[in-house]
Amino acid sequence: MSEAVSRALTLELQQVSRSYRSGDDDLTILKETDFALHPGEMVALVAPSGTGKSTLLHLAGLLEAPSRGDVLINGKETRRLGEAGRTALRRDEIGFVYQFHHLLGEFTACENVMLPQLAAGQSPRDARQRAEDLLGRFGVQHRLESLPGRMSGGEQQRTAIARALANAPSLLLADEPTGNLDVKTADLVFGELTRVVRQEGAAALVATHNEALAASMDRTVTLRDGKIVPF
Numbered sequence: 596m597s598e599a600v601s602r603a604l605t606l607e608l609q610q611v612s613r614s615y616r617s618g619d620d621d622l623t624i625l626k627e628t629d630f631a632l633h634p635g636e637m638v639a640l641v642a643p644s645g646t647g648k649s650t651l652l653h654l655a656g657l658l659e660a661p662s663r664g665d666v667l668i669n670g671k672e673t674r675r676l677g678e679a680g681r682t683a684l685r686r687d688e689i690g691f692v693y694q695f696h697h698l699l700g701e702f703t704a705c706e707n708v709m710l711p712q713l714a715a716g717q718s719p720r721d722a723r724q725r726a727e728d729l730l731g732r733f734g735v736q737h738r739l740e741s742l743p744g745r746m747s748g749g750e751q752q753r754t755a756i757a758r759a760l761a762n763a764p765s766l767l768l769a770d771e772p773t774g775n776l777d778v779k780t781a782d783l784v785f786g787e788l789t790r791v792v793r794q795e796g797a798a799a800l801v802a803t804h805n806e807a808l809a810a811s812m813d814r815t816v817t818l819r820d821g822k823i824v825p826f
């Protein structure tokens with residue numbers, strides 16, 4: 596695996612609001628909130644179901660735009676970058692573990708982890724080697740050539756974590772990364788995820804209901820009345 600340390604990345608939310616239309620009303624999930632994640636920092640996001648954890652991660656990962664306010668990456672206002680600029684940032688800097696893994700069903704586990712690397716210009720040989728290394732670290736080396744539909748939920752989730760780390764992101768955003776795993780596997784997978792993130796110098800924001808995992812990170816935040824506040 597590459598030992599290259601990722602570029603230091605700072606994520607900031609400035610006065611971010613996000614509302615959704617619900618019938619005739621606006622449902623406000625985030626309300627003029629600020630937040631900063633510093634290079635190399637691992638932060639847990641612990642909040643009850645439905646309070647907006649996924650929404651926050653999608654905004655931070657530039658998958659959705661805020662209704663108001665802006666998301667800054669290394670001081671750059673991402674609203675001004677345009678879709679192409681945001682797509683390049685997502686590809687080159689951000690790894691995202693979705694709550695429901697979203698693997699591509701027609702590709703094998705190994706190919707799912709290779710694809711983001713190929714899109715970023717990596718050679719097939721290097722992409723395969725990193726994919727095999729990562730899948731091995733997460734204990735799914737026996738599934739390299741399996742299609743996601745033939746894998747267990749936990750194996751798919753571990754593959755999705757490997758995929759999120761494929762391009763050595765400087766920012767990892769993870770939505771319940773160990774939600775599909777039993778306690779022992781969750782500990783192992785989370786321990787490995789932390790090792791890779793720390794080793795590669797990434798910053799991470801991890802939504803989890805697991806307070807023991809949260810306690811192992813640098814700090815924990817929660818959502819209260821639409822604001823991101825210390826837990």
Ligand SMILES: Nc1ncnc2c1ncn2[C@@H]1O[C@H](COP(=O)(O)OP(=O)(O)OP(=O)(O)O)[C@@H](O)[C@H]1O
Pocket residue numbers: 615616624642643644645646647648649650651694
């Ligand atoms: N695209 C959308 N359109 C309308 N409402 C939405 C949309 N996405 C999320 N919501 C609403 O926003 C609220 C927050 O949802 P979100 O998925 O961010 O919560 P969460 O804290 O991640 O929940 P969980 O822990 O259950 O995954 C919910 O009430 C949800 O119904």
